[in-house]
Amino acid sequence: MTFALGALVLSVSMGAISFFTTRHYLVIDREHTAIHEAALNRTYVVQHVAAGTTIDQTLTTVTPHSAPHSSSFLEEQGKHGVVWYERTFRVTPQTAIPASLRAMVIGRHTAASQTYVSQGDPRIAVGLPLPSIHGAYFEVFTIADLGHTLRVLALALFAAGVVTTVLGAALGRWASGRSLRPLTGVSRVAVAIAGGELDTRLVSAAGDPDLAALTSSFNRMVDQLQERIEREARFTSDVSHELRSPLTTLAASLEVLEAQAGSLSGPGRRALELLSADVRRFQRMVGDLLEISRSDSGSAEVSLEEVDPGELVRHAVAAAYRVLPADIPVPRVEVDPGVNGTHLWVDKRRFERVISNLLENASLYGGGATAVRVAPGGEPDGRAPSIRVSVEDAGPGLPPSERARIFERFYRGHAAFQRGAGTGTGLGLALVAEHVRLQGGKVWADEADGGGARFTIELPGQPADTDDEPAGQVGSA
Amino acid sequence: MSSRILVVEDDERIRSSMRLALEGEGYDVDEAANGEEALEQFAEHPADVALIDLMLPGMDGFECCRALRRQSAVPIIIVTARADTHDVVAGLEAGADDYVTKPFVTKELGARIRALLRRVRPVDEEPTILAFGDLELVPEEGVLRHKDGTEVHCTKTEFRLLCELASSPSKVLSREQLLDRVWGYDYFGDGRLVDVHIRRLRTKIEPDAALPRHILTVRGMGYKLVP
Numbered sequence: 262m263t264f265a266l267g268a269l270v271l272s273v274s275m276g277a278i279s280f281f282t283t284r285h286y287l288v289i290d291r292e293h294t295a296i297h298e299a300a301l302n303r304t305y306v307v308q309h310v311a312a313g314t315t316i317d318q319t320l321t322t323v324t325p326h327s328a329p330h331s332s333s334f335l336e337e338q339g340k341h342g343v344v345w346y347e348r349t350f351r352v353t354p355q356t357a358i359p360a361s362l363r364a365m366v367i368g369r370h371t372a373a374s375q376t377y378v379s380q381g382d383p384r385i386a387v388g389l390p391l392p393s394i395h396g397a398y399f400e401v402f403t404i405a406d407l408g409h410t411l412r413v414l415a416l417a418l419f420a421a422g423v424v425t426t427v428l429g430a431a432l433g434r435w436a437s438g439r440s441l442r443p444l445t446g447v448s449r450v451a452v453a454i455a456g457g458e459l460d461t462r463l464v465s466a467a468g469d470p471d472l473a474a475l476t477s478s479f480n481r482m483v484d485q486l487q488e489r490i491e492r493e494a495r496f497t498s499d500v501s502h503e504l505r506s507p508l509t510t511l512a513a514s515l516e517v518l519e520a521q522a523g524s525l526s527g528p529g530r531r532a533l534e535l536l537s538a539d540v541r542r543f544q545r546m547v548g549d550l551l552e553i554s555r556s557d558s559g560s561a562e563v564s565l566e567e568v569d570p571g572e573l574v575r576h577a578v579a580a581a582y583r584v585l586p587a588d589i590p591v592p593r594v595e596v597d598p599g600v601n602g603t604h605l606w607v608d609k610r611r612f613e614r615v616i617s618n619l620l621e622n623a624s625l626y627g628g629g630a631t632a633v634r635v636a637p638g639g640e641p642d643g644r645a646p647s648i649r650v651s652v653e654d655a656g657p658g659l660p661p662s663e664r665a666r667i668f669e670r671f672y673r674g675h676a677a678f679q680r681g682a683g684t685g686t687g688l689g690l691a692l693v694a695e696h697v698r699l700q701g702g703k704v705w706a707d708e709a710d711g712g713g714a715r716f717t718i719e720l721p722g723q724p725a726d727t728d729d730e731p732a733g734q735v736g737s738a
Numbered sequence: 739m740s741s742r743i744l745v746v747e748d749d750e751r752i753r754s755s756m757r758l759a760l761e762g763e764g765y766d767v768d769e770a771a772n773g774e775e776a777l778e779q780f781a782e783h784p785a786d787v788a789l790i791d792l793m794l795p796g797m798d799g800f801e802c803c804r805a806l807r808r809q810s811a812v813p814i815i816i817v818t819a820r821a822d823t824h825d826v827v828a829g830l831e832a833g834a835d836d837y838v839t840k841p842f843v844t845k846e847l848g849a850r851i852r853a854l855l856r857r858v859r860p861v862d863e864e865p866t867i868l869a870f871g872d873l874e875l876v877p878e879e880g881v882l883r884h885k886d887g888t889e890v891h892c893t894k895t896e897f898r899l900l901c902e903l904a905s906s907p908s909k910v911l912s913r914e915q916l917l918d919r920v921w922g923y924d925y926f927g928d929g930r931l932v933d934v935h936i937r938r939l940r941t942k943i944e945p946d947a948a949l950p951r952h953i954l955t956v957r958g959m960g961y962k963l964v965p
Contacts, residue, residue, distance in 0.1 A: 502819065506749050509841040513755035516844045520762050544841050551820065562822040566913075566929055567958045576925035604958075610821060613926045 268429020272422035280418050284411050291404050292374050292385055295331075299374075299387035299400040302333060306398055307391065316346045331403070334358065336367065337396035344396075358399050362388050366397045376404075383408045447479060457559070459487040491558065498554040504547045511540050542686065549688040553670070556695045563699050565606040570648045570722070571596035573605065573612060574635050581617035589629040592620075592652075597636040603646050603722040611696040615704075618689040619652040619716050625685050627654025627714050638719045646724075647702075651717040653709035664706040668694040693718070741855055742766040744785035746776040746802060747817070748794055756789075759844040765851070773797030777805055784810065787851050790834070791817040792825055800832040807833030811893045813854035817842070821928070830934035835895040836921060837928075853922035854895065868904040870965035871952055873943055877901050882943075890942055895920060899935050900943075903953065903963035912960035936961055 302323045309319040316335055323333050334357055335346040365373040366388030374387045385402045446463055453461040462483060463476045515537050522530050555561045575594050582591050616633075623630035630652050638647035659667060663674040671687040693716070697704045702720035709715035743765045747753045750771070757767045768785055770776035772794055780788070788806060792799030803814055816829040816837045826837050836850050868875040872885045880897060882890045892900070898920050903911060917927035920935075936955075940947040954962055 505819070505841050506752060510749075510751040510755040512841055513752070513759040513844050517755070517758045517762050544843075547841065555820065555822070562824070564822070564930065572925075580924060580926055608822075609926050610928070 263433065265426060265430030265433055268433070269422075269426040271429070272425035275425075276418035276422045280411075280415055283414055287407055287410065288376055288385075288404075291402070291407055292376065292387075295385045295387050295400070295402045296372075296374055298331070298402075299389055299398070302400060303389045303391065303398040306333075306335065307393060310394065320346055332357070332401050334399040334401070335391070335396060336363075336399065337391075337394050338367075357401060358386055358388065362386050362399075363397075366390055366399070447475070450479075450483075454483055454486075459483070459490060494554050494558040497550060498558065501547050501551040501554060505551075508540070508544055508547055512544055515540050546686040546688065549686050549692055552692060553688060553695060556699065561695075561699055563608045563611070565700070566609055567604050567606055567723070568609065570600050570603065570605050570635050570650070573607065573609070574616065574633060574650055577613045577616035578620065578633055580613055581620045584617070585621060585624055589624045592623075592630040592633050595632060595634045597634070599637040600635055600648055600722075603637065603648060603724060605648055605720055605722055607700050607720060608696075611700060615693050615696045615718060616650070616652070618693045619718075621685065622689055622716070623652055623654040623656070623714070627656025629654065631655045631709075631711070631713065637722075646722045647719050648722045649717055649719045651715050653711075653715045654713040655709070655711050656713045658708050658712050659706055659714045667706055668704070690716075740764055740766050741786040741851075742768060742783065743851065744768045744770060744776060744780060744788040746770045746773065746788065746790040746794065746799070748772060748791065756844070760848075763844070763848045773799070773802035773805070776802055780806060780810070780812075785812060787854055788812055788814045789817060789847075789851075790814060791840075792829055793819065800828060803829060803832035803834050807893070811891065813894055815847075815850055815854070826928070827930055827934060830931065831938075833893070835893060835935075836931065849922065856898075856922070868901065870904055870907065870963060871943075873952075875900060875904050892939065892942055896935055896939050896942070899932075900939055900963075903961060907963055907965050910956045910959050910962045915960070932961070 305323055306316075306319050309322070310316060316337070320333050320335060337344040337346070359375050359377050362373055362375045365371055367390075370390040370392065372387075372389045374385060376383065376385050378384070383404045385404055387400050387402070389398045390396075391398050450461050450463050462480045465473060465476050465480075515533075518525075518533055519537060522533055525533060552561075571594075574596070578592065578594055582589075620630050620633075632651075632653045634649075634651045634653070636649050636651075638649040659674070666672050667674060668690050670691040672690075673687070694704055697718050697720070700720060702718055704716065704718045706714060706716050743760055745753055745756050745760070745767055747756065747769075748771050753769050753771070757769060760767050768779050768783055770779045774797055776788070776790070779785075790799045790802050790806075794802065797805075799816060803816065806812065806814060813836075814834045816826075816834040818825050818829060818837050818839055821837075821839050829837060835854055838847055838850060866876065866878055868877065869885075873882065873890070874885060875882050875897075880894070882892055882897060882900065884890065899916065902916060902919050913929040913932045914925050914927070916932045917923040917929070921927060921931060923931075936953055937947070940950050940953055944950045944952060952964055954964055956962055
């Protein structure tokens, strides 16, 4: 756009400059020629008049009939006033010669010329004083041909301007596309990398050394970044893997001990209880770490199945309360009739973890969940309706400043000082966010109607009985 | 007589602790540190259930599964590092009946073992022979054969799955129902267990497993058996 505008301004100004310069020189040139010619003719007239030829005759011979481009006039301040000689007897001095030129030549006895337009024709009038007869010699040249030339020139320049503008616009588009393409590439790749696609690289730009340098240093930076991220993810994964073997031994041996707890002394039993509680927690923590490191390294696999949302949530809540402490009341599950007819494609294992982690979170920090609601969500892009599942508690709620951070790993908010804190893995809500993300949904925290905390997950739904099978379906049997 | 479990695990500590835990649950336990040893052990004392870690030195767990499956219909549980991986499906396709992920809880493992050792669910007022196509299923005897008498070899789990489908002909059974009745899982059992077992059954009883005539998939609902 800028380029087109620039080309337009440039071509207009270049055109204008060319036109006016050319016209100026052409006119000046014609004026010089006219003055020169008029001076010659004046000399001729003066000689012939001095030799006794009549003025009329002289004028006739000065400008032959056939010469169309000029006419000569002579004005004499005779004894009887002003006498006007003119070959054709058709014009008066007033109409033939511009008044200002006459005043200059007759009044001041100065030679002068003037370019003007009369009856639509551009003309040059030259006036030369004739002191010998107290008069002046005038010659008027028509320069209509010059006007024609200038019109053609103007037309040519205009056409050139149009062509230049169009070409300029096209060139600008091309050049800006070409010069900005690497930057567009960089920004696209940066967005991809920020989105987790760490394998994305810039294509090296051959031919442009500046660009090649930028490209290679950008790629080197991403290489290092990727290596570092992968090393960290691998480390977490390796550590968790290594921890699993001793943990398996610990857990199995502990169960043997638990089976024989009856034969232990009081302190021994208490120690065993402490041990088993923390081994379980440790086991879950390692499981969570493995899960999260797989998600980080992009090796998590999601197997989606088509399910009824109400049924899914009821089963998930029931499953979660089989492992939650018995003194935590089971919340009511409310399924909005609006979700009927909509199915979810979820990874059931991950979904169950989401619900059990949210319920566990509510029992640790909110005195137990009070309600689990299943309701239709917004309809993103007018596609399939989405489903919202929210878990509410009647606890102290979450200050707004913690609502986003609560999903960070090992984040401990103000609730860290409450009863139950320290018994979670610190990864529960982070895993909720990961599981939901892997299933194409989102999760957020806000305030329940009663002031407690409310966690809501939204998953893309799909009308039941559709024949479109999304990718990633489990089993092709 | 108590059931015999073959534990194939290369980590000696895990093996010992599992022996203690499983013996505590009342099972007899055989141990093997690798695949070759496992096959020798099994040849000597056929176990009732084999527990095979997929990560074994030398012959890996998949190969061990396949080798064991070639000579026996014994229920096999594979021990895998993670549930969300193709390892599970690959292990099931190698012939395993079920899987547990490490670190597991012995109680959970015990539940899996008990489910696999269950007898075919006794169904009242059912004919003793379930027939479809040119096949006959005798739940009492645990036999699947063609009408001409040639036996079709299948694992206990495949047999139980087929019995469930055949005892409700033309009725759609959901994955959840099948997981519950055959494996003893609740709603959150892994549907891949059903899918892989159905696939295995099809290669055994369908003339063309790619175009099944008897065991049909009802999309979004489950499976049904058409006589």
